[in-house]
Amino acid sequence: MSTRPKILFLKAPAAAASGVEVDDATTGFEDTLLTNYYQATGGGGTNSVSQTYKKYGLNSARTLTTTAAMYAYLRRGPFQLIAGVQRLQAYVYIVTYYGTTANDGQDVYSRSTTYNFNVLYFALRATGVYFFYNGTALPGQIASALSTGTWHKLLAEFDYATPLVKCWIDDVLIGSWTPTGTLYSPDYFYFGDVSATILRGDFYWDTCMIGRKA
Numbered sequence: 014m015s016t017r018p019k020i021l022f023l024k025a026p027a028a029a030a031s032g033v034e035v036d037d038a039t040t041g042f043e044d045t046l047l048t049n050y051y052q053a054t055g056g057g058g059t060n061s062v063s064q065t066y067k068k069y070g071l072n073s074a075r076t077l078t079t080t081a082a083m084y085a086y087l088r089r090g091p092f093q094l095i096a097g098v099q100r101l102q103a104y105v106y107i108v109t110y111y112g113t114t115a116n117d118g119q120d121v122y123s124r125s126t127t128y129n130f131n132v133l134y135f136a137l138r139a140t141g142v143y144f145f146y147n148g149t150a151l152p153g154q155i156a157s158a159l160s161t162g163t164w165h166k167l168l169a170e171f172d173y174a175t176p177l178v179k180c181w182i183d184d185v186l187i188g189s190w191t192p193t194g195t196l197y198s199p200d201y202f203y204f205g206d207v208s209a210t211i212l213r214g215d216f217y218w219d220t221c222m223i224g225r226k227a
Contacts, residue, residue, distance in 0.1 A: 049089065050074075050087040050088060050089050051087070051088045051089070052085075052086075052087050052088075053084070053085070053086050053087075053088065053207075054083075054084065054085045055083065055084050055085075055209055056078075056080075056082045056083040056084060056209070057078075057079070057080070057082070057083045058076070058077060058078040058083035058084045058085030058206065059075075059076075059077045059085055060074065060075065060076055060077075060085050060086075060087060060205070061074075061075045061077075062074060062075075063075045063217060065217075066106045066108075066217040066219075067217075067219055068104040068106070068164050068219035068220055069104075069219060069220050070219070070220070073106070073217045073218060073219040074087055074204075074205075074217065074218045074219070074221075075215070075216070075217050075218075076119060076204070076205030076206060076214075076216050076218065077214075077215050077216075078119075078206045078212060078213045078214060078215075079111060079213055079215075080111075080213055081116055081210065081211050081212065081213050082210075083206070083209075083213065084205075084206045084207060084208060084209035084210075084212070085205050085206055086119075086203055086204060086205030086206055086207045087203070087204055087205055087218070088201060088202070088203050089201065089202045089203075089223075090124075090126075090200055090201030090202060091126065091200045091201060092200055092201075092202075093200070094125075094198040094199070094200050095123075095198050095199055095223070095224070095225050096173070096198060096225065097173060097225045097226060098170060098171065098172045098173070098174075098225055098226040099123070099132070099133060099170065099171040099173075099198070099199070099223075099224075099225055100168070100169070100170050100222075100223070100224050100225060100226060101121070101122075101123050101133045101167075101168070101169045101170075101202075101222070101223045102166070102167065102168045102169075102220070102221065102222045102223075103121045103135075103166075103167045103204060103218055103219075103220070103221040103222070104164050104165065104166055104167070104218065104219045104220045104221070105121070105137065105159070105164070105165050105167060105216055105217070105218055105219075106162075106163070106164050106165075106216070106217040106218075106219070107137070107159055107160075107161045107162075107165075107214070107215075107216055107217075108161060108162075108214075108215035108216070108217070109161060109214065109215050110138075110139040110158065110161070110213075110214050111213045111214055111215070112139060112213065113139045113140070114138075114139060114140065115138050115139070115140045116138075116211045116212055116213070117138060117139035117140075117212070117213055117214060118136065118137045118138035118139055118158070118212060118213075118214050119137055119204070119205055119206045119212060119214045119216045120134065120135060120136050120137065120203070120204070120205070120206070120207060120212075121134075121135050121137070121167060121203070121204040121205075121218070121221070122134035122135065122145070122202075122203055122204075123199030123201065123202050123203075123223055124199055124200070124201040124202075124203060125147075125197040125198060125199050125200060125201075126200055126201055127197075127200065128195075128197050130147045130148045130197050131145055131147075131148055132146065132147060132171070132197055132198070132199040133145075133146060133169040133171060133178070133199070134146070134169075135167050135169065135180070137158075137159055137214075137216075138158065139158045140156075140158065141154055141155045141156045141157055141158060142154065142155040142158070142159060142182065142187075144169070144178075144180050144187070144188070144190075146171065146178045146190070146192045147192060147194060147195070147196070147197055149192070149193075149194070151178065151180075151188065151190045151192075152188070152190065153187060153188035153190070155182070155187065159182070164219075165182060165183055166181070166182070166183050166184060167180075167181075167182060168180070168181040168182075168184075169181075171192075173196060175191070176191060176192055176196060177189055177190070177191060177192075178190045178191075178192055199223070202221070202223045204218050204221055205218070
């Protein structure tokens, strides 16, 4: 049986094909200039489409919050709940965290609005990288922050049948965990600073995808 990922609604541009195989029938992330995303800002936080930092294609999305009172994020959904093996991927370029605490950074995650849980979650903070599934912190957190000034690839995968959660950073497997409790499927996808109260950072995002293996 093929393990070719079935991307539900986001497509990497052709230039990314060597890294990620995608479904040609899906809507383009770069080609739409992020117009299919709900872009939320507040307290002075900003979103923009940028030519300055880009991993693939024409542009990237920038989420900028310089103080903890701001927020800026992009959201996609609702979409059909993901069954089977879920996969979340994003490329991130961190310009600055604006500080050195756990409140400095931004996030990328899928969410179940039905059950009010963040399903697959990367918290990218100045104190390290934290992983969550269904709102519960997973062990094996990284005690150092992702470096600024370069692109990083984030990938998380959840297999309902096992069940098993796996997370990779820059193609290195960080850990595998067996989740407990009720297993939820996401219907929204977020990246940026969604807290509106505690986070800050200047982040660029590119080739963000959520889907399932066929």
